[in-house]
Amino acid sequence: MAPILLSRPLGALSAGLCLALISCAAPPRIIDKTKPAQRAEFVMYEWHDDQGPGTVKIRINLSEQRATYTRGGRDIGWSYVATGKEGHGTPSGTYRITEKIVDKHSNRYGWIENEWGEITNGDATPGSKKEPGERYVPAPMPYWMRLTSYGIGMHAGVIPQPGETASHGCIRLPKELAPILFDAVSVGTSVSIVH
Template identity: 35%
Template sequence: MQRCSSWLNKILLGSSLLFAAAATIAPVAQAGDYPHPYQQHRSMTDGSAWWRRDVYGGAAHIIIDLSEQRAYFYKGDQLAGISPISTGVAGNRTPTGSFRVSEKELFHRSNLYGHYVDRAGFVRKSSVDVRVHKRPAGTVFRGASMDFFMRINGAVSMHAGKVTGRPESHGCIRLPWHMAKIFYENAPMGTKVTVRH
């Protein structure tokens, strides 16, 4: 009986040490710390994407920081959310300056970049630029998906897309799908967008 009791004490002590160790290495803030009702997809694993539902009032203002590859969403002077982004690569850099959201479209497709697909819908040539790549016979152009599209300057827009935290686009500002949705729903037409180095 004493041997059983000793064994049980060791298990309980080991469990409490594991919980204590986990508590000390747990990150201070994760994306899940700021839940949003529409946030159904995982944020970046480093916890850099978050949204606070408790921030109300004040004009929306989005700041795009090219050097940090981050987008900051303000409501008045209060920070409501942060998202990782991917902006334009060399030769197609995202322009800096002060802009406004001039067009919004929930499900937008690019008229320049996408894929050539056959009549059955199979991709025959991917990642094409219609100005550069010739369309193979028997195919049609299908523009790249740009959900939660918000135009800010000519062809440059904010939209959902592949995000790695480094420049990768043709000039647009890509956000993870769930963060693009949140930004879209909280940025009315005319929202100020500041793009800085």
């Protein structure tokens, strides 16, 4: 079929010609609007620790929102992370894990929910205004690994969009990886945070 040259926008063509152009170009793609849209699945982490000699070291790249894990200089894994969003940036530098707590809750951030458990404010602080029947719920930070004296650490958390920031400054880890990493590190483990 010879190419058709258009002298006016496609929207101005008759419906018949539009249908002819579409049917010649490619078979129609049928979209089932009764089913929810499918999101691309991300591999959130890989872990292949040989548990051989050497200590674990962690390197967090703020630009990529990824962490790499080594043991004795050998690569043992990587993961997506979610670090501090604008206004709550995660500070770069070299740190050591100073505290490990399996079941910790934030004393700074959380949410407010009503009497039916529905969240009415998803980004609240202990001092946020509450309506009658509402309560403040501190954010859970399972598998907490403290890095600073002022509340920055690593813990299991939601990573809403891999590669993008999301936290109030902490380093959120994939929920399935956090307990594995928690067991592999100790107080004193080196963590470097770079741009």
